[in-house]
Amino acid sequence: QKEVEQNSGPLSVPEGAIASLNCTYSDRVSQSFFWYRQYSGKSPELIMSIYSNGDKEDGRFTAQLNKASQYVSLLIRDSQPSDSATYLCAVNSRGGYNKLIFGAGTRLAVHP
Amino acid sequence: SAVISQKPSRDICQRGTSLTIQCQVDSQVTMMFWYRQQPGQSLTLIATANQGSEATYESGFVIDKFPISRPNLTFSTLTVSNMSPEDSSIYLCSVEDPGQGAVDGYTFGSGTRLTVV
16 A cells, blocks of 8 residues: 555646545554645645644645545645646655655646 | 755766766755656655764665765755666755745755656
8 A cells, every 4th residue: 555645637627616636645643744736847846734634724725634534635726727737745754753755646637 | 935956957867877966955954855756756755864864765775876965954965876767857855844934844956857868
């Protein structure tokens, strides 16, 4: 079982719709969860972090965390073509020091 | 948030040679992380570099192939040794970045796109 799993996509949504990206993780004691956006040919850019169960909102983005289900998601409201990118879920892994384990990423395509 | 300067941004190298990638951070950080992103893939952690001690390598990565230096709290290098075409990837450094705003996490350098021919 992979440590962090995401559907690879592509996820295609029309402009203005809500895009829903999902991620599951295997390490039950993970404490920190991150969503990164990566445009083609660019390095990952942090868009959301979440540490507690529930929802966390920042502008058009909402991260949701359910530690009991080992599940984290990202909702993008009012999707724009500029949101088209690969979204990487990352989990802070235990092991004596902090390190991030990444999922394979979900490619999102927002079409006009 | 931290600003990382990574270089070179890209290089084309002959097989059997070595390339050293540098990352300079504008603030002191305890840990620096080196990742590899193979074409069309996600990021895989190579090693964690802590100043004053040997780097800690992840499974599948060894020091002879990817030696790392961490001479101070703002700088690190990763060398890709005895390169083969399979080493063609993007290599990224990263630091944990508490930041001062509402979002913290890990910041990445701009990456080094390596092609081995």
